[in-house]
Amino acid sequence: MSVRAGAAPLWWLGVVAAGVGVLVPGLTGRRIGVMAGGALFLIALAAVFAVRRGRYAASARAATRAARHDVLQDRRVTLANWRRAHRWWLAGAFLAAVCTSFVLPTAGGLLLAGAGAGLWAKAAWLGRLERDADALLWVPVDRAAKGLAGRPVGPYRRTGIAAGDAAPGGARRPARV
Incomplete structure (x- = not known):
C-alpha cells in the first residue's frame, strides 16, 4: 500500500x-x-493514524479478488512514484519546519516526524488487517493517482499473502534463503 510511502x-x-x-x-x-514539539508530535501521530481509517477498513472489507487484467505495481515503483509526485510538498514542509525553529525550536520538525510516525502506524494497522484476512490489498495502478481510499478508488484488489514483493502493510518482503 502507498500509505507507507510517505x-x-x-x-x-x-x-x-x-x-x-x-x-x-x-x-x-x-x-x-x-x-511544544513533543506535544505536537503526539497530536500529529494520533491525528494521522485516525484520519480515514473507516474508509480504509470499508475498502478492505469490500476487496475483490484481483483479476488477470489488473495491473499490480511493484513496491519500489510505487515508492518512487509517490516520492516523485510529492517531492515539492516534502521540500516545502521541511523548509517550513526549519523556519519555524527560529520561533519555536524543534516544534515544526517534531510535527513533521509525528506525521511520518502516524503514517507508519497506519501502515502497521493495515498490515494487521491484511494478516487477519490472509491477503494483500492493492489499489489498481490506474486508480492509485486518485488516492488510496474512497469513492474514486473503489474497492481494493486482493491477492494471496505470498503475491508480489511486499509484506502486509507495505513493508519490504524479507529475502528468501
Whole structure:
C-alpha cells in the first residue's frame, strides 16, 4: 500500500528539521520549543493514524479478488512514484519546519516526524488487517493517482499473502534463503 510511502521521508525530514531546531535558540527558548514539539508530535501521530481509517477498513472489507487484467505495481515503483509526485510538498514542509525553529525550536520538525510516525502506524494497522484476512490489498495502478481510499478508488484488489514483493502493510518482503 502507498500509505507507507510517505512515512520514511516525513520521519527523516522531521528528525533533521528538529535537529536543526536544537541548534537555534529561537524566540521562546529551546525548553519550551522541545516541550511544544513533543506535544505536537503526539497530536500529529494520533491525528494521522485516525484520519480515514473507516474508509480504509470499508475498502478492505469490500476487496475483490484481483483479476488477470489488473495491473499490480511493484513496491519500489510505487515508492518512487509517490516520492516523485510529492517531492515539492516534502521540500516545502521541511523548509517550513526549519523556519519555524527560529520561533519555536524543534516544534515544526517534531510535527513533521509525528506525521511520518502516524503514517507508519497506519501502515502497521493495515498490515494487521491484511494478516487477519490472509491477503494483500492493492489499489489498481490506474486508480492509485486518485488516492488510496474512497469513492474514486473503489474497492481494493486482493491477492494471496505470498503475491508480489511486499509484506502486509507495505513493508519490504524479507529475502528468501
